[in-house]
Amino acid sequence: MAPPVPSSTDTRSRILDAAARLFHEQGFNATGVSTILREAGVNPGSLYNLYPSKDALLAAVLERYTQLLHPVVMAPVEAATADPIDRIFALLKQYRDWFLPLEFRLGCPIGNLALEVADSHPEIRPLIQQNFDGWCGYVKKWLAEAGDRLPASLDRDALAATVLTVMEGGLMQARSSRSAVAYDASVAQLRSYIDLLLARASGERSRG
Numbered sequence: 001m002a003p004p005v006p007s008s009t010d011t012r013s014r015i016l017d018a019a020a021r022l023f024h025e026q027g028f029n030a031t032g033v034s035t036i037l038r039e040a041g042v043n044p045g046s047l048y049n050l051y052p053s054k055d056a057l058l059a060a061v062l063e064r065y066t067q068l069l070h071p072v073v074m075a076p077v078e079a080a081t082a083d084p085i086d087r088i089f090a091l092l093k094q095y096r097d098w099f100l101p102l103e104f105r106l107g108c109p110i111g112n113l114a115l116e117v118a119d120s121h122p123e124i125r126p127l128i129q130q131n132f133d134g135w136c137g138y139v140k141k142w143l144a145e146a147g148d149r150l151p152a153s154l155d156r157d158a159l160a161a162t163v164l165t166v167m168e169g170g171l172m173q174a175r176s177s178r179s180a181v182a183y184d185a186s187v188a189q190l191r192s193y194i195d196l197l198l199a200r201a202s203g204e205r206s207r208g
Contacts, residue, residue, distance in 0.1 A: 012050055014040045020061045024109040028058060028116055055121065058113075062127035065110060066134055074138045084142035085149070085194065088163055091139070092187050095167055096180060104174040104183075111168045136160040151201045166190045
């Protein structure tokens with residue numbers, strides 16, 4: 001299954017739901033406005049009254065991903081475990097569980113859009129980065145909550161970005177191979193590194 005998106009009935013949300021799903025399944029450039037209209041069940045006037053162009057609709061989709069980051073992606077992880085380190089690996093497992101039944105065919109919707117439109121739509125890049133920054137922000141918060149379980153000198157921003165890189169890079173390789181092997185190997189390496197950090201911090205506490 002792909003990442004779940006709350007179903008909506010109002011016109012604006014139906015348009016955004018349909019556009020987000022089609023951009024994910026087909027790509028931005030390959031998705032025609034007529035297809036979005038058909039899938040959303042709205043007429044052209046309803047769409048263009050809200051979004052004067054397909055690019056404006058893309059921006060709105062990315063803004064909605066930002067709004068859904070906590071309720072759809074992070075809240076289930078935070079509900080599953082209170083341990084901040086475990087949350088990181090629960091998050092990575094959640095992505096695995098979403099995409100494994102599809103043999104990773106679709107990949108990450110934000111990562112896909114970053115690859116497709118970041119060069120051709122420079123005005124969209126900040127919205128893509130905002131999604132990545134928001135994702136990393138939750139991971140950084142969990143790392144901060146781990147407190148002295150991690151070394152005091154640890155660059156938590158850099159580690160949060162590394163976790164994102166493991167997820168995005170692992171999904172890309174899994175999409176290519178139609179297998180979780182590369183994804184699982186990347187997560188295992190991250191776990192080994194964090195285990196080393198935990199051991200180092202434990203030694204620091206013992207000496208201090």
